[in-house]
Amino acid sequence: MLVMDGREPARKRLDSLKREIEEMERLQRWRPCLATIQIGQDPAAATYLRSQGKTCERIGLEARRFVFPADVSIEEVQELLLRLNADDDVDAVMVERPLPPRWELSGLIDCVDPVKDVEGVHRFNLGSLYLGDRNTPLPCTAKAILSLLGEYGFADLKGRNASVLGVSPTVGKAVAMLFLHRKASVTLLHSQSAETERLRALAQADLVVVGIGKPHVLSGEMLKQGVVVVDVGINVLSDGRLVGDVDWESLAGVARAATPVPGGIGPLTVASLMENVFHCARRRRGAPFSDGSFSS
Numbered sequence: 001m002l003v004m005d006g007r008e009p010a011r012k013r014l015d016s017l018k019r020e021i022e023e024m025e026r027l028q029r030w031r032p033c034l035a036t037i038q039i040g041q042d043p044a045a046a047t048y049l050r051s052q053g054k055t056c057e058r059i060g061l062e063a064r065r066f067v068f069p070a071d072v073s074i075e076e077v078q079e080l081l082l083r084l085n086a087d088d089d090v091d092a093v094m095v096e097r098p099l100p101p102r103w104e105l106s107g108l109i110d111c112v113d114p115v116k117d118v119e120g121v122h123r124f125n126l127g128s129l130y131l132g133d134r135n136t137p138l139p140c141t142a143k144a145i146l147s148l149l150g151e152y153g154f155a156d157l158k159g160r161n162a163s164v165l166g167v168s169p170t171v172g173k174a175v176a177m178l179f180l181h182r183k184a185s186v187t188l189l190h191s192q193s194a195e196t197e198r199l200r201a202l203a204q205a206d207l208v209v210v211g212i213g214k215p216h217v218l219s220g221e222m223l224k225q226g227v228v229v230v231d232v233g234i235n236v237l238s239d240g241r242l243v244g245d246v247d248w249e250s251l252a253g254v255a256r257a258a259t260p261v262p263g264g265i266g267p268l269t270v271a272s273l274m275e276n277v278f279h280c281a282r283r284r285r286g287a288p289f290s291d292g293s294f295s296s
């Protein structure tokens with residue numbers, strides 16, 4: 001089985017981005033700035049924030065982090081978002097999931113200037129994703145998935161069956177839309193999907209993406225011989241170990257290729273975020289809207 005490593009491709013993309021940022025700073029005396037908002041504590045979010053912090057430092061992006069307690073009022077966070085819109089030094093804004101129970105991401109992202117919506121989750125940008133517009137910031141995990149599939153020669157999805165387990169707006173729904181634009185047949189599966197339907201769809205899939213957040217929800221015996229498996233689960237076990245959603249050992253002899261956790265999609269998600277920050281910054285500085293900069 002081919003192990004689709006994401007660290008090396010991420011490193012390459014970040015090295016070239018670092019040079020572009022240095023060039024921008026030299027010519028324009030201006031450094032892109034990402035503002036991140038975190039509400040409460042969550043191990044997967046903490047992992048992401050740690051990677052973001054390290055990477056921003058390495059490539060010369062400015063990072064501002066805002067942390068709220070879990071019981072903050074939504075109005076308080078909305079106020080901050082409006083302040084960040086008005087702050088000319090801030091190029092890009094993201095709100096970490098998970099949100100407190102019953103909050104909708106859209107309730108916050110509606111406040112974000114679509115030009116600063118670095119994950120492409122404002123309804124304006126999601127509309128562009130739906131339409132297949134190549135000049136829109138793509139949700140970073142979805143962009144990471146396509147770029148890793150491309151690295152390993154699996155980007156030609158025409159006529160393939162893809163099953164996507166998990167329907168979050170930034171992962172499941174986004175990647176389903178991107179696959180659809182590449183002419184795959186896509187089945188979206190979620191917690192209310194009937195068990196028989198889920199097993200049927202998984203058994204027929206040429207490509208499976210799983211991002212639910214539960215270790216071992218996907219295993220080899222559910223899958224077709226030669227399947228390509230993309231694991232975007234980030235689970236921190238009680239001993240601190242990081243694992244994905246896939247029972248890795250069970251893939252042997254079944255999958256043709258799979259992404260490991262850690263070291264698979266995660267590093268490329270961070271690289272995609274950094275690229276999106278840079279493109280938001282360039283666009284705010286008058287780069288043309290139709291320069292294709294956000295395409296995967």
Ligand SMILES: Nc1nc(=O)c2c([nH]1)NC[C@@H]1CN(c3ccc(C(=O)N[C@@H](CCC(=O)O)C(=O)O)cc3)C=[N+]21
Nearest residue numbers: 044045047048051095096097234262263264266267269
């Ligand atoms: N609005 C929003 N967008 C997200 O994309 C989002 C989010 N909220 N909330 C949390 C989850 C989780 N997530 C990760 C991305 C990369 C790594 C990552 O870099 N992982 C490294 C491991 C790093 C380490 O070991 O510390 C790897 O998989 O190799 C982890 C977690 C994005 N998420």
